Amino acid sequence: MRVFVQVIMTTIGLFGASVAWTAQAYAETEGGQGTGRGLVVAFEGDGTDPRLVWLGEGVATLIADGLTTAGRPTYTRRERAHIFEGMQLPVGTRLSYATIVRVAEVVGASSLVTGTIELEAERLVVRARSLDVPSGRAEPEVVEQGPVSDLFLITDRVVRRLAGSSPGPTMTESSGPDRPPPLDAFESYIKGLIAASPEMRAQFLEATLERRPAYPRGLLALWDVYTERQEHARALDAAVAVPAQSRLARRARFLAALSLVALERYDEAFGELKGLLSEQPTAALYNDLGIVQLRREKAAAETETPIAYFTRAAKIQPENADFFFNLGYASWLQQDLQAAIYWLRETVRRNPADGDAHFVLAAALQASGRTTEAARERELTRQLSSTYLTWERQAEATGDPVPRGLERSSEDLDGMPTRLLDSVVVQASQQEHSDLARFHRDRGQRFFEQQQNREALEELRKALYLAPYDADTHLWLGRALTKAGRLREAIDSLKISIWSQESVAARVALAAVLLESGDRIAAREHVEQALRLDPASAEANALRARLRRSKC
Template sequence: MKRAVVLILTVPLLLVAYLYAQGRPASGRTLVVVPFENTSPTPGLEWLSEAFPEAFHQQLNSPVVYVASRDERLRAYDRQGIPANLHPSRATLYRLAEQMDVDYAVLGSYSYDGVHLTATAQLLDMRAQKLLPAATETGPLTDLGNLQSALAWDLLRLIRTDFSLPKEKYVASVSPERLDALENYIRGMLAVSGEEKVQYYKEAVRLNPAYPEAWLELGKTYFAQHTYEPAISALSQVPSSSALAREANFYLGLAAFSHGDFARAENAFQFVATRLPLAEVYNNLGVVAARRGRKNSAEYFEKAIRNDPSDPEYHFNLAISLSLAGDRAGAARELRTALDRRPSDLEAKALLDSLTPPAAGVVAAASIAKAPAQRMKHNYDENTFRQMTVQIQSWAEQQFARSDPRSHARYHVELGRELLAHGFTAEAESEFNHAAMVDSASTAPLTGLAEVSVARGDAREARTRAEASLRLRESADAYVVLAGLDLSENRGEAAAQNVNRAVQLEPGNLAAQNLKRAVAAKLAEKAQPLPQP
């Protein structure tokens, strides 16, 4: 099984890592969703077939559910010899799910009568080897997003018997994508040529400029076409607060590096590295540092090797840095290690042959043959990480044991925030407390604890925690908590003051902006103008 450290972390992965670390493997909670069957005679709706798996993948990934990605499903189709556009029979679906070693397979269908869309989903329980009762939802086609959310809730209740969030609250918590933008995004996914993909993704972001999934795929498509400037532009549109930001910055780093903008590449890879220490990102930072003439490139490669000593690329890259620094013996040692792992590496063999046994351990760099280019890592694979089992248990803490307290605390804060978003208040509180212990100077853990108190309905404790955060340092998030509490207590003036402070500190804070509008509406009811900041 591939080691966990090769993977870029996204927020849903934090949750899976957390649960494994708590000794609760996701047994019985893995599933694959196959495209829904179109039983409607209405033309032009074939794209909906893939829209349902996409929606379920986004919504059902949770602390205890892993949903296989579309790429994983297509690879499984390929191994089974199933065409990508074929709707498999139940017997074929069973074999597919068995090969993927998932606990459930989701199959479904949809029809449209010109007014209403009706969608049905059914779980194939691989452990019990039976089909569970079907779930059906009906609504206007224009209300597709809410219909999909309702159907996702139906499935979640079957998978997680402990799931208690009311259906209406679950549906209300999901912001549906506008239909025309979603259609273009899905058609872009289904397109074969890069040109078609670009056309559809560009239309999706034109219709909805705040569509991070479409921006990410547009940027990745441009990168695959070696058109790096448009790739950089598209990937830069993914907000840093998005769950997709790590993946976007990974590809942004690659595109900027390929375009020769090494400073931007370094910033992008640093963005990922500070959120989770990964071998690939350390490697790429080392390559960028070497290109920029920095002396610390070897340090990055050494970090990559500590995380994953089995990858020959890291030893090869370290050998080049050592050779350029004049450490001939060290370079030869790393090249031998690289060749042990990949004997067919002709570049490594040629470089090793150029290093004659030294009289001393260090020689002048000028006496060494011109080194080949160091190698970037282009793989982004979060799915393997999500499926890790016992390796996950101690992995995160081992990684952050070598990291600075700020990065370590950030990991637990982000994990706590997503746990809280999924209703796991006790687990979220534990993560925020851990973050506070790791980095006592950070305000984010205390703000997170205040948000836990809000979720529990303990306004007094929430206010105490938010104020404690502000005593450490002002932050927009803490002021948002206080403003929300003030608003719920009908203290409009105080809410306005706190939300204004939040916006002053962080003008782009969406929660602050939304709350400011809510405060303004509340004050308008009382004919009170919103105080100026």
């Protein structure tokens, strides 16, 4: 009770001091809006008509774009694909509604839009339902229908009803380059988004542009494909072809700057990024200006340093681990070892499973004469990935302890920051960290046991910010991530738990998630290790029996 009261008093005392800092971080982001975004998933086709595949994705894409235009920011199709891939969920495969809701909860979405489409002859029926994710409140179903040739009109009506207010000009009311393309061009565009290979995506998107030249969305999608194929000159051509009158012109200029960076045309990239920055500062612009400064052989004397730009990016989005990594990596390159250690520790506070950060941190600690700490960090990197063993061998051969080119660029120009860490956690002083970390860990454990997984994840991440190597916190986080279906992250967290402190519980939990992910050999190894620690462990013996049965 005494610790609890101390934590609450600490919270009250720190809150006032941190409000101004947090408010400033919001003010410098996209309009100071809330950080929750809506998630719209592909609509399911009810029937066997093959057109339902692209129409389901097309309807979702149009609704997501319409809601964003209406002032309700929504994850793009590309961002949605990354979310599903990160959670090891197949994109384009039908998932249960419960699974989709869980995805929305995990990413902190403000709303979730799902639905179905029917196609009878040439008549399209769209049924959409919206869920307020934080409260769990479902809105009444929205149904709109009409000829399939009126796809844009139908989805415009759905958006108006979902938005609950007049959203301003809709797609069908847009003019100039953002006006709706011919339906066959839009079909080709959507097929270009969902095709399996980069080659097929490029063919569909190039066909889109033949039917509707200078279509902004088609050009930006083609930029993605060319960039993935390392064809940066063609990617640059696609980006600069977006008409200046399009509402996507700003993003196109940003992507053109990224292509210029990839082509090592740093002066041009710097000029484009500075121009965008003068119009509206964002974290991504500051970060990528830092990247340019880091890579240029000789920056102009009047320009700022990479660290100055990375610092501004981190100030705008203080939960983004990549910006802190760039600060640490840039400090390492300048051989400012104490700064490198500080910023890299801040990185692993935000993402304890960041292997690159642990590797560079190990190098900085070694160079500072802190060999024991360095050895522990290197040991952790080997647990996380075999890649770092290769890096160690390369370092022995080249004499350079850290590979070049680890800096991390940003492609999300105007994206809102992810939920900021609780301001109390960010502002807590060192002597308060232990009690506050224990407080959040215990709350996370209770939430997990009460089946409140989303709240558990939030509390456990706060605890890890304060104590990034705590074995028990990583154990509970691994369990919560497993329940959320985020198996890769769960495996990393459980490996860190074992690295921090060997335990039967963590070995068994890791074996279970490895088995669930299909790695039976690794699962068996961890079960046997758990039984060496405690031959009487009921959980380990039960999992061993399960492994033997599954082999039969």
